[in-house]
Amino acid sequence: MIFPAMDLMDGGCVRLLKGDFAARTNYATDPIEVANNYASAGAEWMHIVDLDGAKNGQAEQSDLILKIANSADIKVQTGGGLRDLAQIKRLLEGGVNRVVIGSLAVTNPQMVKHWLRDVGPDAICLALDVNQGEDGEFRPATKGWTEASNKTIWDVIGDYLGSGLKTILVTDIGRDGMQTGGNIDLYKRIQSEFPSLDLISSGGVGTLDHVRDLKAIDPYGIIIGKALYEGAFTLPEAIQC
Incomplete structure (x- = not known):
């Protein structure tokens, strides 16, 4: 399933390069119009990130997001x-x-497990945005990708087994916005080690071949952002390829 992405700052659509707030591209598009276009093109879901909230630690675009929804x-x-x-x-x-839920999934797993019990596993997805260290291990970044965790991705996911967790979203920060292809090896390992979880992949999609490569490993979802904004291909092409 294709999840077209929308990143919001200051009430508008933007994209960051490798999560760098200084490497920001603004798009002169109306968020509600974009969402309606995605729906008309056949998307069942869309993925919206409040980048102001991610950066500042407090949701700031909730009113706009509810209006879109x-x-x-x-x-x-x-x-x-x-x-x-x-x-x-x-x-x-x-x-x-x-x-x-991103940063808190890493820094306060007990609270997030409580939320999973409260609102139900269908209503929460854990987002793990990871960088690969010099030792080859992938570790989540927190606070809008500005701080690194000492925990590996495997430590974090493993801690949620038995909590009711159903859906995870994994972004390879080093590929985000680069349009060089998704991290197939990382996603395949996640699927192998945690087969009960629905995996949404994110980061790196730049061509229809990249979409096909990801579809070949059959994740629950594939997030696509910059490639759609910049016209590398259309949403219907991504859905149908």
Whole structure:
């Protein structure tokens, strides 16, 4: 399943290169119009990131995200700066289908496990945005990709086994926005070690061949952002390839 991505800052659509807020591209498009276009093109879901929230540690684009969720015939998963259950329930009760928890999934797993029990596993996706270290291991970055964790991705995911966790989203930061292809080896290892989880891949898609490579390993979802914004291919082409 293709998840077209929308990154929001200051009420508009943007993209970052490798998560660098200084390497930001602004797109002169209306977020609600973009969401409606995705729905018309055949997408069942879209992925929205509140980058202001991710950077500042407090959800800042929730009103706009709720407006998008209620204006387009498409399911919405969203994250960025979600820090408490009240914020999460406001989004879920307001029309968002699934929230994405990033930094806290790494830094406060007990709280996130409590949320999983409270709102149910279908309503929460863990987002692990990872960098590969000199030792070859992948470790999550937190706080809008500005801080590194000492835990490996395998430590973090393994700690959630038995918690009811159902869906994970993994981004290779080194490939994000580069359009050089997804990290197939990493995703295959995740699928092998955690076969009970639904994996959404993110980062690196730049061509239809990249989409085909990811579809070949059959993840639950594939997030595509920059390639769609910049016209490398169309959403219907990605869905049908």
